[in-house]
Amino acid sequence: MDLPMHSTGATGEPPHQAVIDILAGRFGDRLSTNRTVRQQHANTTAWHPAKSPDAVVFARTTEEVSEVLRLCSEHGVPVIPFGTGTSLEAGMNAPFGGISLDLGQMNVILRVNEEDMDCVVQAGVTRKQLNTDLRSTGLFFPIDPGADASIGGMASTRASGTSAVRYGTMKDNILGLTVVMPDGAICKTGTRARKSSAGYDMTRLFIGAEGTLGVITELTVKLHGIPSHTAVAVCAFPTLQAACDTVITAIRFGLQLERIELLDDLQVRACNAYSGLAMQERPTLFVEFGGTEAIVNDQLATFREIAAEFGPLSFDNASAPDERQRLWSARHDVYWACLQLRPGSKFIATDVCVPISRLADCMVATHEDIARTGLVAPIVGHVGDGNFHVSIMADTENAEEMARTKAFIDRLNSRAIAMDGTCTGEHGIGEGKRRFLRQELGVTVDYMRLLKRTLDPKNIMNPGKIFEA
CATH class of the missing domain: 3.30.465.10 (Uridine Diphospho-n-acetylenolpyruvylglucosamine Reductase; domain 3)
Known part of the structure; x- marks a missing residue:
């Protein structure tokens, strides 16, 4: 039994106009059918085609959300929950129209x-x-x-x-x-x-x-x-393999890491240019420790000893709040930094996660794949749990380049799954990774669909996401 699908209606009046009229009477100016507002509630942060809802409702209470869902359920109208719109796999697209339920005003x-x-x-x-x-x-x-x-x-x-x-x-x-x-x-x-x-x-x-x-x-x-004392170490390595081996050893040793991030050489170059840093353009670890000053100093010293086994090119640490803030701001600003690597390009983000023992294998193979494919695609990872992101700077109007990009993403997903990992550690399935869910979990997807049909028999809740039609 397949999940019920929804008609997108003919061009002109939205197929769900009757429900929109009722909601307009209830919510007044907190319902919008303005084209720009609807477009803002479609996919805006990912490379997948945007699909706008028929209307947007701005709810303020749980009871108002209940009203909207009760009405939409009665009429079989799709509802797409919307937070801040930062989905990277088109999770808030409206492929069948319907109501985008914006929860941004529920901010108490x-x-x-x-x-x-x-x-x-x-x-x-x-x-x-x-x-x-x-x-x-x-x-x-x-x-x-x-x-x-x-x-x-x-x-x-x-x-x-x-x-x-x-x-x-x-x-x-x-x-x-x-x-x-x-x-x-x-x-x-x-x-x-x-x-x-x-x-x-x-x-x-x-x-x-x-x-x-x-x-x-x-x-x-x-x-x-909040830890009473925090310090960050920045350590550059000659190769991705050496950086990954350092991570694996530190995790196995039992260090109490607050954060450990890996930037490849191209990502370091981008961060240097955008954030005004002067790091060596080599694979680099950002490592943070928190706790008492004595504990932090002991952990830093132990990490330095571990890193030394893998031939680091540099090792610096920062404990002053402004120094730490500058480094982590650079890490969080990788989106803007990457865009400057290729002006005029679009940011295509994807992520995978593998067991920590396969991290080096997966990252090195991916780095080599990027070089063979001819993409501009820096890598940054939450490597302490085996998760890394590839940020592809692509000309989305170039069909040949997009074909290479999509083929690369397919290979990356399959590579992670073959290593007993997942096609997404953070970004979710949305529309973009639906077919890889079956490859990853097999028959388990059928039981997910059964749960979906049981709880949402009319398939009004964010239809078209997670499961392929």
């Missing part, structure tokens, strides 16, 4: 429980907003994807970032969710307790579902103490 931090080190937030709260609010408490929320994404969107894509090696991903930092189901029912998946054996783990069912099972409207997330 509802409760901070300092003693329990958790807080409750609406889905539209962004990670930077939350950490700014928490600053006076000595606590912080550690998950940091490159963009200032919404917490709800980060949960929906099971996001992580540079600090995942120490604090895990979104699935490790959420205690419970409020989710509006496709029929409008409001469900709570957990409590503030740090652990539970009560029934199915429904919280993790929705984390990473990319809005295909329901709409996350509130989240209870874990907080962590």
Whole structure:
């Protein structure tokens, strides 16, 4: 049994006009059919073709989300949850039209429980907003994807970032969710307790579902103490292999890394030019340690000894806040830095993740593939957990170049899967990686589709994502 599909209607009046009219009466100027607004709620950050919704609704409460879903369920109208629009695999496209449900105005931090080190937030709260609010408490929320994404969107894509090696991903930092189901029912998946054996783990069912099972409207997330002392080491190596071997050895040794990032030589060149740095243009590790000053100094010394085994070209460390900030800002600004490598090109991002023991094999093979294919494509990775990104600077109007680019991405995905890894460590499946999900998980995809049909029988929740038609 296939999931039901939706008609895109004829040119002219949207096929879901009756529902749009009802919602307009309910939400007033918080519903928009303006062409520009609709285009902004299609795919804007990835290279896949944009597909706009018929209308955008700006919700402010869980109850309003429930109203929208109840109405859309009755009429079989697609609903596409929207956070900040930073999906890299076209996760918020509207291939069948419908309603883009923008949660950006649901941006209230509802409760901070300092003693329990958790807080409750609406889905539209962004990670930077939350950490700014928490600053006076000595606590912080550690998950940091490159963009200032919404917490709800980060949960929906099971996001992580540079600090995942120490604090895990979104699935490790959420205690419970409020989710509006496709029929409008409001469900709570957990409590503030740090652990539970009560029934199915429904919280993790929705984390990473990319809005295909329901709409996350509130989240209870874990907080962590800000380390009293932090230091960063920057270490350049003659080869990617040497840098990866250093990472693998440090992980196996049990070092308590806050972050460990690897930039290849081309990425270092881009960061130097954009951020005004003067690093050697060789494969380079950024490593951060946190804790007491004594612990940090001990960890730094041990890491330096490990790195020395693999022929480092340089080893520098920074403990002053402004120095650390400058380095991590350069790391987070790789998008803008990469664009300057080839002015006029478009940024095509893709990622994979492999077991840490296969990291060097996968990265070196990928680097060689880039050279053979003739692409401008720097590599940067959250290598402490085997995850790396390739940023391809491509002329999307050049059919031959795009054919080479797509073939390279296909090979990269297949290479990671063949190494018992995944076609995406962070970006999600969306529209862009649907066929690789079957290659990675086989018959398990059929059970995912069964869950989808059970919870969303009319297939109104973000249709066309994760599963191929």
